[in-house]
Amino acid sequence: MSLLEVSGLTVGVEHSPHALLRDVDFTVEAGQIMGLVGESGSGKTMSALAIMDLLPAGIERRAGTVRLDGRDLVAQDRETVDRNANDMTMIFQHPRSALNPTMRVGRQIGRALEINQDMGRAAARSRATEMLNHVGIPGADRVARAYPHQLSGGMCQRVMIAMALACRPRVLIADEPTTALDVTIQAQIFDLINDLVEETGCGVLFITHDLGAIAEMCDRVTVLYGGQVMETGDVRQVFTDSRHPYTQFLFDAVVREADPSVEEKDVNFALQGCRFGHRCPYAFDACAEFPLLREVDTGHLTSCFLHQKENALGSA
Amino acid sequence: MSTTDPARHGDASGDRGRAARSGRSFEAPEIGGETVRPPLWRRKPLLIVGFMILTIFILLAVFGPLFVTDPRVIDTTNTYRPPSSDFWFGTDKFGRDVFARAVHAARLDISIGIVVAIAAMVVGSTIGVISGYFGGWVDEGLMRITDVVLAFPGFVLALVLVAAIGNSIPNVVVAVTVAYIPYFIRLTRAQVLAERELEYVDGAKLAGNGRWRIAFRHVLPNSMGSSVVQAALVAGWAILTVAGLAFLGVGIRPPTSEWGVMVAEGAPDIMTGQWWTALFAGGMIVLAAMAFQFIGDDLGTEEV
Numbered sequence: 001m002s003l004l005e006v007s008g009l010t011v012g013v014e015h016s017p018h019a020l021l022r023d024v025d026f027t028v029e030a031g032q033i034m035g036l037v038g039e040s041g042s043g044k045t046m047s048a049l050a051i052m053d054l055l056p057a058g059i060e061r062r063a064g065t066v067r068l069d070g071r072d073l074v075a076q077d078r079e080t081v082d083r084n085a086n087d088m089t090m091i092f093q094h095p096r097s098a099l100n101p102t103m104r105v106g107r108q109i110g111r112a113l114e115i116n117q118d119m120g121r122a123a124a125r126s127r128a129t130e131m132l133n134h135v136g137i138p139g140a141d142r143v144a145r146a147y148p149h150q151l152s153g154g155m156c157q158r159v160m161i162a163m164a165l166a167c168r169p170r171v172l173i174a175d176e177p178t179t180a181l182d183v184t185i186q187a188q189i190f191d192l193i194n195d196l197v198e199e200t201g202c203g204v205l206f207i208t209h210d211l212g213a214i215a216e217m218c219d220r221v222t223v224l225y226g227g228q229v230m231e232t233g234d235v236r237q238v239f240t241d242s243r244h245p246y247t248q249f250l251f252d253a254v255v256r257e258a259d260p261s262v263e264e265k266d267v268n269f270a271l272q273g274c275r276f277g278h279r280c281p282y283a284f285d286a287c288a289e290f291p292l293l294r295e296v297d298t299g300h301l302t303s304c305f306l307h308q309k310e311n312a313l314g315s316a
Numbered sequence: 317m318s319t320t321d322p323a324r325h326g327d328a329s330g331d332r333g334r335a336a337r338s339g340r341s342f343e344a345p346e347i348g349g350e351t352v353r354p355p356l357w358r359r360k361p362l363l364i365v366g367f368m369i370l371t372i373f374i375l376l377a378v379f380g381p382l383f384v385t386d387p388r389v390i391d392t393t394n395t396y397r398p399p400s401s402d403f404w405f406g407t408d409k410f411g412r413d414v415f416a417r418a419v420h421a422a423r424l425d426i427s428i429g430i431v432v433a434i435a436a437m438v439v440g441s442t443i444g445v446i447s448g449y450f451g452g453w454v455d456e457g458l459m460r461i462t463d464v465v466l467a468f469p470g471f472v473l474a475l476v477l478v479a480a481i482g483n484s485i486p487n488v489v490v491a492v493t494v495a496y497i498p499y500f501i502r503l504t505r506a507q508v509l510a511e512r513e514l515e516y517v518d519g520a521k522l523a524g525n526g527r528w529r530i531a532f533r534h535v536l537p538n539s540m541g542s543s544v545v546q547a548a549l550v551a552g553w554a555i556l557t558v559a560g561l562a563f564l565g566v567g568i569r570p571p572t573s574e575w576g577v578m579v580a581e582g583a584p585d586i587m588t589g590q591w592w593t594a595l596f597a598g599g600m601i602v603l604a605a606m607a608f609q610f611i612g613d614d615l616g617t618e619e620v
Contacts (some may be wrong), residue, residue: 031441052522054518054522056513084524085523090522092518093515094515095571097514097515097516098515098516098519099516100516100519100520100538101516102535102537102538103534103539108520108523110521112523112524113524113526115524116523116524160519164522198538201403292561
C-alpha cells in the first residue's frame with residue numbers, strides 16, 4: 001500500500017464540460033520523492049491544490065480519490081478533503097507571498113503547532129524556534145520575531161519549510177519550491193528536503209518544470225501534459241527509456257533542437273481523446289479515445305495507444 | 317545568507333560594517349550607501365503640519381479646560397467685549413468668555429471626531445471582512461443594505477437619524493457614525509476580496525486555522541491599510557458634520573460649548589460688528605478638519 005495514492009482525479013471549471021485534470025493517477029511512497037513535471041498549464045499545481053483542498057473558486061473536483069495509507073480523504077460530497085497539517089502540508093512557489101506579512105514568522109509556525117499538536121503557546125513558540133534552527137537559519141531566536149518582509153527570499157522559503165514540517169507531516173507537497181530563488185539557494189533547499197526525507201521517512205510530491213531538478217532529486221517521476229498523465233515510472237526508466245511520444249519530444253527539446261514536426265499548439269482542453277493527440281505526429285484512429293495508463297515495464301506506465309498495439313516506438 | 321537582523325535591515329552602514337568585518341576590500345556598497353532618504357518632513361510635510369496642529373488641539377482639549385474659567389458663567393457686566401488680554405477671544409452677548417468656550421468645545425469636538433472615526437472603522441471593517449471573506453448571500457445582503465445607506469449623502473442621513481432618535485450628544489455620535497460606516501464596509505470588502513486570493517491565506521488554511529480566525533487574524537490586518545487612512549479623513553468630516561448639525565439647530569444644543577453651536581449663536585453678531593463670537597470657533601473647525609485631512613492625505617500617499 002502506498003503512502004499517498006491519487007487515482008482518477010478529475011478537476012474542471014464549474015458549468016463547463018471541459019476538464020483541467022483528467023483521470024490523474026499517481027502514488028507517493030514513504031521515504032521517496034515523486035517528481036511531477038510538465039510545462040506551464042499542464043496541471044501540476046492544480047493537482048496539488050486539488051489534493052490539498054485549496055482549489056480556487058470556480059474550479060471543482062469532479063471525481064477521484066485521495067488515499068493516505070489507504071484511508072480515503074475525499075468526503076462523500078466531494079467538497080472537502082479530510083486532512084490536517086499532521087497528514088499533509090505544502091510548500092508554495094513564492095515563499096514571501098505565502099507568509100502573512102503582518103504576523104511574526106515564529107508566531108505563524110507556532111499557530112500550526114497549537115492547532116494540530118495541542119501545544120500551549122509557550123511550548124509552540126520554543127518548538128517554532130527549534131524548527132527554524134533545524135532548517136538552517138542562523139539566529140533562529142531573532143528570525144522568529146521578524147516579519148516576512150525583513151527576510152530574504154531564501155530565508156522565507158526556509159521558514160515555509162519549517163512551518164510545513166513543524167507538525168511532522170507524512171506527506172509534503174513542494175510546489176516549485178525553488179523557482180523564485182537563485183541556484184545556490186536552490187541547492188541548499190534541495191539538500192534540506194533530501195535530509196528531511198531521510199530523517200523522517202515522509203513522502204514528497206515534488207512539483208517542478210525543471211527536468212534537471214527531477215533527475216537530481218526524485219526517485220520516481222510523473223509527466224503531465226494538458227491535465228493528463230503521459231508517463232510515470234522510475235526516474236531512470238522515464239529518462240532513459242521514455243515510451244510516450246510527448247515525453248520523448250520533451251527530452252529532445254531539452255538536449256537538442258525541438259523536432260519541427262511537432263507543431264506548437266495550445267493545449268486543447270475540449271479534446272475528447274488524448275490531450276496530445278492534435279500535436280502528435282504518430283496519432284492514429286484510436287487516439288480519439290481517452291488513453292488509460294498501461295504498464296509497459298515494471299512500475300513504468302504510459303498512456304499511449306501505440307503501446308497497446310504492441311508497437312513500441314523504439315528509436316523515434 | 318542575507319540580512320538576519322530586522323533592526324538593521326536595509327541599513328547601508330550595517331552592510332558596510334559587515335563587508336569590512338569579513339575582510340572584503342571592495343567598496344561596492346558605497347553607491348547604494350550614498351542615497352539617503354530625505355527626512356520625513358521633506359517627504360511628507362503635510363503629515364507633519366497636520367500632526368502638529370492636531371497635537372496642539374489635543375493638548376488644548378486635554379489640559380485647556382483646567383486653566384480657563386467656567387464657560388457657562390454669565391456675566392452681564394462684560395458683554396460683547398472685543399478680544400483683549402483679559403478675554404483672548406472676547407466675550408459674547410451673555411458675557412461668556414469665548415476662549416473658554418472654544419477650549420471646552422475642542423475637548424468635545426475632537427473627541428467626537430476621533431470616536432466617530434474609530435467606531436465607524438471598527439464596525440465597518442468587521443462587516444466588510446465578513447462580507448468579503450464569506451461572500452455568498454451574506455455578502456449580497458450586506459452589500460444591498462450598504463448601497464441603500466450610501467444612497468443618502470452622509471450629512472442628510474445623520475440629520476435624519478438625529479431628528480429621529482433625539483439630539484443628545486451620544487445620539488449625535490451614533491448618527492454620524494452610522495453615516496460613515498458604509499464607506500469602511502466598501503473599502504474593507506474590496507481589500508479583502510483581493511487579499512483572500514493570496515497564497516498566505518492558503519498557507520493559513522493548511523496550518524489548520526479556522527475560517528473566522530483566517531478572516532479576522534490573517535485577512536483583516538492585511539486589509540486595514542486604506543481604512544486607517546480613511547479613518548483620519550472621516551475624523552475631519554465628522555467634526556464638520558457635527559458642527560454643521562449644531563449650526564442647523566438639529567445637533568448638539570446650546571448652551572453646550574461646541575464649535576458649531578458657537579458659530580450658530582455668533583452668526584447674527586457679525587452683522588452688528590461683533591465678529592469675534594463666531595470667527596474663532598469657525599476657525600477652529602477649519603483648522604481641526606484641515607489637520608485630519610492633511611494627515612489622511614499624506615498617509616494615503618505611497619512612499620516612493
